[in-house]
Amino acid sequence: MSDIKLTYFNGRGLAEHIRYLLKYGNIAFEDIRIEQDNWPALKESTPFGQLPLYEENGKVASQSLAVARYIGKKINLAGDDEWQNLEIDSVADTLTDLRLKHYPFYQESDPEKKEKLKQSLLSETVPYYFERFEKFITKNSGYLAANKLTWVDFFFATTLDTLTRILGVNVSEKYEGSSKLKKKIEELPAVKTWIAARPETPF
Template identity: 85%
Template sequence: MPDIKVTYFNGRGLGELIRYLLKYGDIDFEDIRIEMDNWPALKASTPFGQLPLYEENGKVASQSLAIARYIAKKVNLAGDDEWQNLEIDALADTLTDFRLKLYPFYHESDPEKKEALKQTLLSETVPYYFERFEKNITKNNGYLAANKLTWVDFFFATSLDSLTRILGVNVGEKYEGSSKLKKKVEELPAIKTWIASRPETPF
């Protein structure tokens, strides 16, 4: 078995997708968690000054989605052909676009401005994306792409979890397909076991 390490902050965020995929594939790994206070001293030693990092037999890679694609091939969560992989990648990039729209709200310190940003997210941004996610889920028999369970469904589930924690609102409950897909991922035996045993973290 390869010697695998996953390094991320002491939270879920982008690191959780990698953890989900490894747990799903029953691949052992060392779950290294960096406290925020220790990050500045470690940042310069990382390839591009960011986390997560994936290490396998001494070789290190960054970029969460590239890592996810790599693991997905190992655990049979990639597409069956290049077109399906294109569909999966397109949805993953769309999820990233959506996540980036949360950043101004997440980093805003002024309470009034923060509340205004939140309302815009809930009334405009979330409906725009989730109405389209719902169409994809309906078209793909309950999954986001490829008519089957793929790694982008894991990315969707962890992103929806992050969104709920950031906004303090379960935005997925309004969207039946999205809620069912998140639950489907979280009810997979390996993921269910991980969720029950993972550390409680602030994000």
């Protein structure tokens, strides 16, 4: 049994980029998946009532980006200096901003309101962010920061996957750099193997 455990719901969500990074780094881990029905009983035992949780040698940490940053450093996917790490963190926080803008659509139950939110996202939010991501990718030799592959590129790929699943539209289809970067991550041998073998999940 591995000394590293990753606990999340039975889905991709905010854990998938961590799984990608662990697989890429050839780090063995136990992929623990919690069903939604079992979550209320476990919630109070977590540090801040949320998942994912990362456990290493009995020590537990939360917050998916903090975990990704930590693993990125372990497997040489961090910046070469503090400024590059700032660039990486800036992109990661921007991706979080983008994800949060999709939550009202995801949570809306009224079909008419939901469709209006979707059209606003596709006509305003997605172009606003992706036109800027394209500039970053061009500037950084096909990556988002530091002129090289870093952990935030993995988060980018899984975020695109999440947004596409939520909206039912390939959000990066019109953006060549973003599409190429996502494909580049998904075709890394260890990640490609994981994608082919991972469980089919509702999200």
